[in-house]
Amino acid sequence: MTKNKIRIGVLGFGGLGQAAARILQPKSEMCLVAVADQKGYAYNINGLDCDTLISIYHEKGSSGYLPEYGVLSNNSIADLIAHADVDGYFLALPNLPNTFMADVTRQFISSRWQGVLVDALKRTSAVEQLLKLQTDLNKAGITYLTGCGATPGLLTAAAAIAAQSFAEIHQVKITFGVGIANWEAYRATIREDIAHLPEFNVDKAKAMTDAQVEAFLDKTNGILTLENMEHADDIMLELAGICDRHQVTVGGVVDTRNPKKPISTNVKVTGRTFEGKISTHTFTLGDETSMAANVCGTAFGYLKAGIKLHERNLNGLFTAAEIMPLFVK
Numbered sequence: 001m002t003k004n005k006i007r008i009g010v011l012g013f014g015g016l017g018q019a020a021a022r023i024l025q026p027k028s029e030m031c032l033v034a035v036a037d038q039k040g041y042a043y044n045i046n047g048l049d050c051d052t053l054i055s056i057y058h059e060k061g062s063s064g065y066l067p068e069y070g071v072l073s074n075n076s077i078a079d080l081i082a083h084a085d086v087d088g089y090f091l092a093l094p095n096l097p098n099t100f101m102a103d104v105t106r107q108f109i110s111s112r113w114q115g116v117l118v119d120a121l122k123r124t125s126a127v128e129q130l131l132k133l134q135t136d137l138n139k140a141g142i143t144y145l146t147g148c149g150a151t152p153g154l155l156t157a158a159a160a161i162a163a164q165s166f167a168e169i170h171q172v173k174i175t176f177g178v179g180i181a182n183w184e185a186y187r188a189t190i191r192e193d194i195a196h197l198p199e200f201n202v203d204k205a206k207a208m209t210d211a212q213v214e215a216f217l218d219k220t221n222g223i224l225t226l227e228n229m230e231h232a233d234d235i236m237l238e239l240a241g242i243c244d245r246h247q248v249t250v251g252g253v254v255d256t257r258n259p260k261k262p263i264s265t266n267v268k269v270t271g272r273t274f275e276g277k278i279s280t281h282t283f284t285l286g287d288e289t290s291m292a293a294n295v296c297g298t299a300f301g302y303l304k305a306g307i308k309l310h311e312r313n314l315n316g317l318f319t320a321a322e323i324m325p326l327f328v329k
């Protein structure tokens, strides 16, 4: 069943992890063979059935309860890496604390596993930690693409393309709208968003109980309004040579009680052309596209691109602003 398909592992089986599994189900080029969550993992070289996996996760709280292929473990990521034959992993994990993804990356490096890693990291400081692992990733034979969600990710890549019309970039402004029916479907995403609010930080948001998050959302009517966020779109566009990180701003509105987007998601790139004209390109996502569609679709497009790089022995760290995503059939 998995012959000639790219064997995919998804680490983290919450909101994004489950959406990732659903997206892979009809694909002919990729096949989900492994998932891990906080309490266990499931692995089947011939492919995992996403509906069974999702219902087990909701009923029992871990993919480790999957009959035949599930294993309960408090060290699920390390155990899975050691057992599974996987070509590429999508890291749909919470980055709480802010050093978690870098820690997981070090685990991959020391495991001697070789392949492709893709994340949907958000914070600039988290991407900076990965940049320090560049040489180790290269030596380990791992091709790691970072910032491959929606923002950073799809919108950052769109900004890199839009920039090409200009001789000089003045501003990149990303504004996102997210609508989800209930915050519990995306606990890490919402906690990490709360961490961006003025009176919070990552440690404070991580320490909040579910009841405290709920009480906080009650006060805001379920709405989070975010401005001047620390988002890695800035460092990614700087590394791609497009503009200085200070010229990039990211903000948005998240409605945690309604799947309809409160505002349209867009990126505006303003610059001066070689003729001296000042203009703005705007790339707007369709309002019907969900956060999950925009994040996971992009992540797998980059994972496919990562596989091509890996086959050519191009290892180390890349960002979504310097590589074109491919399309997964």
Ligand code: NAD
Pocket (backbone or CB within 6 Å): 011, 012, 013, 014, 015, 016, 017, 036, 037, 038, 039, 076, 077, 092, 093, 094, 095, 120, 121, 122, 147, 148, 149, 150, 151, 152, 153, 185, 186, 187, 188, 189, 190, 192, 291, 295
């Ligand atoms: P979630 O809270 O719904 O799920 C997290 C999953 O990770 C759970 O299955 C949990 O069991 C698992 N997990 C936690 N700790 C683990 C551990 N130590 N080992 C193994 N598994 C572990 O998360 P979510 O809302 O789907 O968000 C995932 C990440 O995606 C967040 O960091 C979020 O910021 C990011 N995100 C990025 C973008 C983007 O556009 N770049 C958009 C949305 C979300």
